[in-house]
Amino acid sequence: MKRLLLVGGGHAQLAVLRALARQGPRGVETVLLTPSPWQWYSGMLPGWMAGHYRAEDCRIDLRPLAAAAGARLCLASAIALDAARRIVHDDAGASHDFDLLSLDVGSLTDTRALDALPAGTLLPVKPLEAFFAAWPQRLAAARAGQLRRLVVVGGGAAGVELVLAAAEAFHRAGGKVALALVAAPGGLLAGHAEGVRRRVARRLAQAGIALHIARARGTPTGLELVDGAEHTASALPADCVIAATGARALPWLQTSGLACDAEGWVVVDAGHRSRSHPAIHAAGDACTRDAPGFARSGVHAVHAGPVLAANLLAALADATPAPPQRYQPRPRSLYLIACGPRHAIASWGPWSAEGRWVWHWKDRIDRGFIARHRRPPARAV
Ligand SMILES: Cc1cc2nc3c(=O)[nH]c(=O)nc-3n(C[C@H](O)[C@H](O)[C@H](O)COP(=O)(O)OP(=O)(O)OC[C@H]3O[C@@H](n4cnc5c(N)ncnc54)[C@H](O)[C@@H]3O)c2cc1C
Known part of the structure; x- marks a missing residue:
């Protein structure tokens, strides 16, 4: 029985859960370790603040997805990883060993310049x-x-x-x-x-x-x-x-033994495998890539998801030495910037536009993303 440990329910991990639900191999024990049953969606947070959405519109319930993927949901935060021993410790006192690990834990806000502000500010x-x-x-x-x-x-x-x-x-x-x-x-x-x-x-x-x-x-x-x-x-x-x-990297990544850059981001290859520990994969904000166009954004976390999923499934099936799938970031990404009222600015390379129609474009994409992940996929026959 192989043990697959998914840490963090982030954007890329959603694709992993969906792939496991569709075609996960038998004989794998999967655990999803993440602090909340909800995956909150940053793209809709400004719209929620501005009063266009309810909080429940902006989150994905991880429980049905985990159930469909056959993953045991463990609601706690990882606080340490020993990459060599293949073990993760969480803040509830439990330890999780693994054969294969997928990290999608996002990032923290880098508040170092502001931490001295008076309490509560x-x-x-x-x-x-x-x-x-x-x-x-x-x-x-x-x-x-x-x-x-x-x-x-x-x-x-x-x-x-x-x-x-x-x-x-x-x-x-x-x-x-x-x-x-x-x-x-x-x-x-x-x-x-x-x-x-x-x-x-x-x-x-x-x-x-x-x-x-x-x-x-x-x-x-x-x-x-x-x-x-x-x-x-x-x-x-x-x-x-x-x-x-x-963004600032979660501090326990840097002390994990994984190859990290100077700022503590996990260095991965184009298949989103750790450069130092191939049994450990990472995607989203937590990782870094030496690739043109790579940036810490939800767009890249989402697009890396299917590649992460395919490579994890191949590793579970021992489908080596098939070449791993690669995620190639596009040289430029579309950003739709919400402006408070139902108005948004589109930015794509040198091109830009704005208006109510841009807001509706963004609204359709964001609601579509949430809706897609609310329905767990059926198992492929
Ligand atoms: C206001 C705002 C608006 C944004 N809008 C956009 C946008 O429109 N487009 C865009 O591309 N990007 C946008 N971003 C950037 C985007 O939020 C991030 O790049 C994206 O969330 C990264 O996805 P992720 O999967 O790496 O992490 P996340 O989506 O943050 O997911 C991390 C997951 O890990 C879990 N987790 C955290 N710590 C631990 C732990 N210790 N142990 C276990 N689990 C843990 C979390 O609960 C969560 O489930 C925006 C950011 C902000 C702040």
């Missing part, structure tokens, strides 16, 4: 489940006049979406909240075309959101903006600081 966007739980309290505080200044730190697409969603949420709730977005120099939508930046700057201005190009730093007395050129710091008052400051 910082709200990292990840883990998503914690954000989904915390945001309604901030909205209630705004309604009650107890939250007057909110700052989002992070000039990537996530930071832009979050600040525009917050503006829409406060507008609907009738709370008067001053909003600001802080982007590092060169960091406002880095990697997107100039036209996208112009469109976003216009939407920010229309929503009354102040844009600061500076590095943000948390101190025990509050948020500071550091001007890199002049080495001066100025205070930016905030009752709540949402951190969308990029």
Whole structure:
């Protein structure tokens, strides 16, 4: 009996569960170790904040998928991995040994520059489940006049979406909240075309959101903006600081013995196998690839999923030495950036567009993704 351990119920792992449900080999004991029965979908989080979705619209129930895949669901978080001994320890005190391991544990928000903020001020966007739980309290505080200044730190697409969603949420709730977005120099939508930046700057201005190009730093007395050129710091008052400051690897990956890069991401080959331990596969934010076009985004996690699944199934069936399937990231990906009200900006290489129709396009894709994973597939005969 082989033991297949799936750690994390992330985007790529959904494809693994579906493949196991369709054509998983007999004689395999499968465990899915993940902290929640829900897989929360980041693509719909800004729409939920802005009031377009209910929380239950934005999550996938992993229980029916795990059941269809014949996987025992273990609701706990991995806290250590010994890659050489093939064992994972979880925060409930259990240990899980494995013959084959698939990691799709995502990432944490990199809050290192902000951790010194006064208690209760910082709200990292990840883990998503914690954000989904915390945001309604901030909205209630705004309604009650107890939250007057909110700052989002992070000039990537996530930071832009979050600040525009917050503006829409406060507008609907009738709370008067001053909003600001802080982007590092060169960091406002880095990697997107100039036209996208112009469109976003216009939407920010229309929503009354102040844009600061500076590095943000948390101190025990509050948020500071550091001007890199002049080495001066100025205070930016905030009752709540949402951190969308990029991704940080889960710390136990780096101490696992797996080959990781300097930032702790698991180094994998084009088949999403660990470069150091071929019985361990990884996909999504947790891994890193030396491939043009590779980025830490849901798009790549989703697209790597079928390749991850095929290679795990081949390894379970001992179908060697068949060459493993490879995931080749496309040189450019489509990003649909939600802008608060039902309006979105499309960004694809040098091309951009915006409007209500872009929002409906995004809405259809996002709802379709959730709907697809709500129905476990039937077993192939
Ligand atoms: C606001 C926002 C909007 C975004 N919008 C987009 C978008 O529109 N398009 C896009 O491509 N990307 C988007 N992203 C990026 C996207 O969220 C990530 O790149 C994507 O979620 C990565 O998928 P993943 O499968 O690696 O991880 P996740 O989807 O985060 O899944 C990780 C899984 O692992 C579980 N887990 C976590 N820790 C442990 C542990 N210790 N042990 C066991 N299980 C664990 C989690 O519960 C979860 O089930 C957005 C990000 C944010 C913050």
